[in-house]
Amino acid sequence: MIQVTDRPRWLRRTRAIDSEWLRLVFTLVRREVRDSLRDWRIVIPIVILTLFFPILMSFVADMALDWVAKYNAPIVGERMLPFLLLVVGFFPISFSLVIALETFVGEKERKSLEPLLATPLTDAQLYLGKTLAAMIPPLLASYLGITVYLIGLYFIKGWTAPSVLVVLILVLTTMEGLVMVTGAVVVSSQTTSVRAANLLASFIIIPAALLIQGEAIIMFWANYRVLWWIVLLLILVATILVRMGIHTFNREGLLGREIDQLNVASLWHTFRRYLMWERWLFGLDLRPPADGGRVPVWLRWLGTVGGLYGRDVPAILRRSRLAFVVVGVGLLASLFVGQIYAVHYPLPPGVLGLEQITADTFAEMPSIDWLPALTTWGVLSNNVRALLAAALLAMFSFGSLAVALLMAPLAIIFFFTAQAARLGYSPVLFFAVFVLPHGLLELPAATIATALAVRLGATLMSPPRGMTVSEGWIWALADFLKVFLAVVVPLLAVAAAIEAYVTPFLVVLAYGS
Amino acid sequence: MIEIVRLTKQFDDFVAVDRVTLSVSSGEILALLGPNGAGKTTTVRMLAAILRPTAGHAVVAGYRVTEHPQEVRRQIGLLTEHPGLYLRMRGGEYLDFFGRLMGLDAEERERRAKDLLARFGMSEALGRRMGTYSKGMRQKMALVRAMLHDPSVLLLDEPTSAMDPHSAKLVRDAVSGLRHHRRAIVICTHNLAEAEALADRIAIIRRGKIIALGTPKELKGRLLGPPLIELHLAQPADGLVKLVSDLVEIETQGEDWLRYSTPSPQETNPRLLRMLTAQGVGVVTLSEVTRSLEDVYLRVVEE
Numbered sequence: 001m002i003q004v005t006d007r008p009r010w011l012r013r014t015r016a017i018d019s020e021w022l023r024l025v026f027t028l029v030r031r032e033v034r035d036s037l038r039d040w041r042i043v044i045p046i047v048i049l050t051l052f053f054p055i056l057m058s059f060v061a062d063m064a065l066d067w068v069a070k071y072n073a074p075i076v077g078e079r080m081l082p083f084l085l086l087v088v089g090f091f092p093i094s095f096s097l098v099i100a101l102e103t104f105v106g107e108k109e110r111k112s113l114e115p116l117l118a119t120p121l122t123d124a125q126l127y128l129g130k131t132l133a134a135m136i137p138p139l140l141a142s143y144l145g146i147t148v149y150l151i152g153l154y155f156i157k158g159w160t161a162p163s164v165l166v167v168l169i170l171v172l173t174t175m176e177g178l179v180m181v182t183g184a185v186v187v188s189s190q191t192t193s194v195r196a197a198n199l200l201a202s203f204i205i206i207p208a209a210l211l212i213q214g215e216a217i218i219m220f221w222a223n224y225r226v227l228w229w230i231v232l233l234l235i236l237v238a239t240i241l242v243r244m245g246i247h248t249f250n251r252e253g254l255l256g257r258e259i260d261q262l263n264v265a266s267l268w269h270t271f272r273r274y275l276m277w278e279r280w281l282f283g284l285d286l287r288p289p290a291d292g293g294r295v296p297v298w299l300r301w302l303g304t305v306g307g308l309y310g311r312d313v314p315a316i317l318r319r320s321r322l323a324f325v326v327v328g329v330g331l332l333a334s335l336f337v338g339q340i341y342a343v344h345y346p347l348p349p350g351v352l353g354l355e356q357i358t359a360d361t362f363a364e365m366p367s368i369d370w371l372p373a374l375t376t377w378g379v380l381s382n383n384v385r386a387l388l389a390a391a392l393l394a395m396f397s398f399g400s401l402a403v404a405l406l407m408a409p410l411a412i413i414f415f416f417t418a419q420a421a422r423l424g425y426s427p428v429l430f431f432a433v434f435v436l437p438h439g440l441l442e443l444p445a446a447t448i449a450t451a452l453a454v455r456l457g458a459t460l461m462s463p464p465r466g467m468t469v470s471e472g473w474i475w476a477l478a479d480f481l482k483v484f485l486a487v488v489v490p491l492l493a494v495a496a497a498i499e500a501y502v503t504p505f506l507v508v509l510a511y512g513s
Numbered sequence: 514m515i516e517i518v519r520l521t522k523q524f525d526d527f528v529a530v531d532r533v534t535l536s537v538s539s540g541e542i543l544a545l546l547g548p549n550g551a552g553k554t555t556t557v558r559m560l561a562a563i564l565r566p567t568a569g570h571a572v573v574a575g576y577r578v579t580e581h582p583q584e585v586r587r588q589i590g591l592l593t594e595h596p597g598l599y600l601r602m603r604g605g606e607y608l609d610f611f612g613r614l615m616g617l618d619a620e621e622r623e624r625r626a627k628d629l630l631a632r633f634g635m636s637e638a639l640g641r642r643m644g645t646y647s648k649g650m651r652q653k654m655a656l657v658r659a660m661l662h663d664p665s666v667l668l669l670d671e672p673t674s675a676m677d678p679h680s681a682k683l684v685r686d687a688v689s690g691l692r693h694h695r696r697a698i699v700i701c702t703h704n705l706a707e708a709e710a711l712a713d714r715i716a717i718i719r720r721g722k723i724i725a726l727g728t729p730k731e732l733k734g735r736l737l738g739p740p741l742i743e744l745h746l747a748q749p750a751d752g753l754v755k756l757v758s759d760l761v762e763i764e765t766q767g768e769d770w771l772r773y774s775t776p777s778p779q780e781t782n783p784r785l786l787r788m789l790t791a792q793g794v795g796v797v798t799l800s801e802v803t804r805s806l807e808d809v810y811l812r813v814v815e816e
Contacts, residue, residue, distance in 0.1 A: 023613075024614060027610065027613045027614060028614075031599075031602075035599060035601055035602070038601045039601070110597070110600075111593070111594075111595035111596075112597040112598065113597070114558075114593045114597055115591065115593055115597045115611070115655070115658065117563050118561045118563060118586055118589070118591040118593075119586060119614040119615065120583045120587045120614065120615065120616070121614060122583060251564070252563075252564055252565055255558065255563060255564065266525055266526070269526075
């Protein structure tokens with residue numbers, strides 16, 4: 001057997017990007033672009049949107065400026081010119097979505113994908129080549145359209161766009177194209193037919209349409225700095241989608257999947273497999289003996305609990321360590337945010353009024369609508385609801401919103417602790433009586449739940465090695481449910497009882513009059 | 514050239530290829546014969562480093578498919594079941610594209626493309642868009658694509674499926690012309706005649722498992738028993754049955770003929786002829802009954 005030993009193993013693993021690597025990518029890009037440009041269904045709309053539409057927009061802008069001037073509303077016209085620049089740039093790049101959606105699944109349908117997969121191209125080269133090929137023609141058309149529009153307006157109206165605005169629109173257009181293409185490539189590589197890919201494209205089209213509407217409002221508001229933040233957001237989304245695409249795109253997935261049918265029985269079977277754990281007690285494996293004997297019932301029950309808490313939960317927490325790091329960073333950030341806000345928005349003296357707290361203060365709290373009832377059940381149900389909502393949001397935000405939901409109350413706690421310090425109270429005493437009694441249990445419970453929720457969302461972007469997205473997600477869901485029911489809810493229940501009965505007592509003891 | 518050891522591929526709960534072990538040496542053509550869904554294509558895709566085996570391993574042209582998939586893909590030529598051409602491209606452009614991906618320089622790409630197209634009688638197709646090609650031409654173009662970089666391993670997945678007999682013959686002739694002492698060829702097919710005509714050895718695969726492996730002759734001998742000989746006489750055979758039954762095992766008989774099997778026809782037949790001549794019995798013909806691969810296949814698959 002031949003061993004490839006020309007480079008050290010670690011260097012081979014880096015898949016160094018050299019000129020040969022890029023040559024193969026551009027060979028693929030060139031073919032794909034040429035193929036797109038031979039398709040009249042792509043070429044004709046792009047030509048219309050690149051040449052005819054921008055000229056039309058120039059005349060529309062000219063007429064609109066004259067019309068609004070009659071009503072003494074020149075500002076509407078002034079704002080319309082940059083807005084139309086955005087529209088002229090966006091329309092051609094919408095075609096990148098069509099090309100990208102077709103890129104893998106269309107080839108698969110035409111049976112031309114397998115020969116390409118049998119070439120020495122790596123998965124990354126295929127992904128990059130297909131993505132670039134889907135982006136280049138529409139982006140060039142978009143840049144050309146913007147140029148035609150600007151030249152048209154210069155000659156018709158003598159209007160010259162500020163260079164910052166032109167750069168902003170070019171960057172914005174490029175990033176919108178990148179987000180749509182990377183999203184479409186993910187969709188395309190996960191479906192088995194163009195029809196299915198087109199149906200799933202709504203997940204790209206609807207957010208893109210909402211984004212354009214938002215950008216239009218910002219354009220008329222003329223606060224272009226906000227658009228740079230949108231550019232930053234788009235870069236973040238594109239990065240996540242590229243990572244997701246690279247993780248989910250592989251030859252196995254492209255050819256191994258033949259039908260899109262939802263196999264509920266198979267999903268349930270997988271879920272059950274991951275949800276189960278083995279009975280275990282202090283190193284003793286409690287599986288039924290091979291000779292057909294039975295393990296006593298009491299020992300099986302003990303083994304079930306021992307297996308869950310002694311082996312399964314620690315293993316789940318260990319494999320979620322990266323998610324814990326993310327949550328830890330979030331906790332530190334909330335401390336920082338709370339401090340910053342406390343400095344920027346100091347409370348006037350007397351607002352906290354800690355000396356005025358009495359036992360009645362807590363008794364009156366249920367009358368405040370947005371706060372949960374200060375009972376064990378009220379606090380527990382509120383916390384469970386919040387953490388489940390965080391897990392749900394995590395699935396749609398690759399885990400980020402779960403961290404944000406945890407950060408918000410913590411930032412508020414740190415804000416008030418810092419304010420207490422500013423107003424002359426001891427921040428240690430404040431934190432010790434208001435937060436610590438129940439927080440000792442509640443905070444770890446919330447951290448654990450959030451970390452597992454982060455895994456639920458992040459798995460969609462980056463499934464565990466050797467697993468499909470659905471398998472990895474089902475695994476993360478089973479882990480979440482096990483730990484949530486076995487660890488988080490019991491901790492929250494005890495914390496809720498402390499919060500309802502011990503914390504108020506300590507607060508009154510420390511500050512009450 | 515190809516070494517497969519306990520190669521397994523599982524999709525969820527479905528085992529597509531189950532502990533397949535076989536080898537193909539240089540200069541040999543092996544046919545993977547089996548019904549639809551038997552695991553032939555999955556095996557070929559694993560050999561082409563497109564699918565990753567669940568268990569076991571395969572070494573192709575000296576490289577393990579799991580450890581050096583790119584090297585493996587550089588060494589193999591794959592003809593897929595469907596030609597999978599880019600129909601808007603011209604033949605020349607198409608071959609140039611794949612030649613670039615396989616790392617051939619411009620001069621070599623052009624030379625190899627022209628040579629191969631000429632060999633398959635397709636020279637005039639070089640400048641034509643492939644959408645205008647006939648079915649046979651498309652399959653031959655796909656074969657040229659697979660051969661462009663002169664691979665040491667050629668994997669042909671159902672090369673003539675869904676083709677009319679004339680086109681299928683053209684492709685079969687082309688494939689037989691690719692035999693080379695430095696090249697191992699694997700053909701997946703469910704066409705028995707094709708397997709028998711082209712292959713040195715045949716592996717019959719069913720439900721992901723190799724259930725029979727050997728040369729066509731070995732398979733027939735092993736699975737259908739010893740050769741069957743038919744003897745036609747110039748007179749009624751009734752009186753002779755007892756005489757010859759000491760020498761051979763009679764399977765069936767007619768008025769002036771009988772059919773017998775013998776494990777060693779080289780020894781038995783001359784003795785039988787001598788005996789019949791001594792008895793003054795006239796022999797019209799003595800010939801081996803042709804048994805098709807179909808008999809072997811049906812017996813193995815039905816078992």
